[in-house]
Amino acid sequence: MRSRFTADDIAAAGAALARHALELPELAAAGTVAAYVSVGREPGTRALLDALRARGVRVLLPVLLPDNDLDWSAYEGAGHLVRAGRGLLEPDGERLGPEAVLAARTVLLPGLAVDRHGVRLGRGGGSYDRVLARLDAAGAAPALVVLLYDGEVLDEVPGEAHDRPVQAAVTPSGVHRFGRTG
Template sequence: MTPAHFDKPSLRRQLLAARALLSPEDVAAAAAVLAGHAVALPELARAHTVAAYVSVGREPGTRPLLDALRARGVRVLLPVLLPDNDLDWGAYRGADSLVPAGRGLLEPAGARLGVRAVLEADAVLLPGLAVDGRGMRLGRGGGSYDRVLARLAGAAAHPALVVLLYDNEVVTRVPEEPHDHPVHAVVTPAGIRRFNA
């Protein structure tokens, strides 16, 4: 895919339309493969704390990875969407501890750790729709993770930034804005690709 002539909204629509064609079986099969690749990433293998998220719908599945990390003894932080679209965080304690939240999301039950809890993460899994050959990520457009990335930069925190995507979502070029940050690695069912973020 060569999206250089697309603006972000057009590219998002195109990528979401492609995801809509995936069956639940496709999503589940990809999630298992993604987890296998991701747990082998040195950045995740040596992490004590990982900030992640719970995939929903046809997003590349994170649940097998969340459970694999937790089984290893990794502290997994999950986002809690605040009314202003910023993210608070809570600890993942297993699939049965997830509760429905607004916008069809799932969040961890239990204590809230504050928006700065992400600063403790050794690695951050970022949701996305695409990444290009420079490591630039296209998000969903809500700005929540832009705030997270700005918070990390403001605190001089440098966790590994990793995106889980489907193979067709690694594209030639993602439109970027001054606030966009490159990621360090993308994990797809085909494997891992690293960037000099």
């Protein structure tokens, strides 16, 4: 489905997604948010990242490590993003370490789909599975929110025992809730 989207479709979806996401109580109350920079045909995150930063939220962005784990760095604006491996855009600032995500009150996750139980289908690299396991091991319980397109909230997706459900999905048409809030 994503392969049919044009750059204009992606930009429009990203703007709508940002409007809905910014209304989430999970983001309104967050001093620190872990997010990501969308690439390719993923739902656009740039408008959301810039709006959060303008609100004074500390936005942490991932930096992919050689073992597919994620380090984190603060988002300082689009001018501080550099092209990295696998076509990813990463912040060029100080690396804060994989544990920096523990400071996040909300974690915005990429995905391909989510089901009515909040089970998120990722891209298969395992990077965010490691992040979620790290959060669990530390006893951290940030709100987990996946950013998707309309049509990617499904009745059921394949899940595994280690999967941690998300509380919400934000799509261009609105917010979908699956469990606890804020």
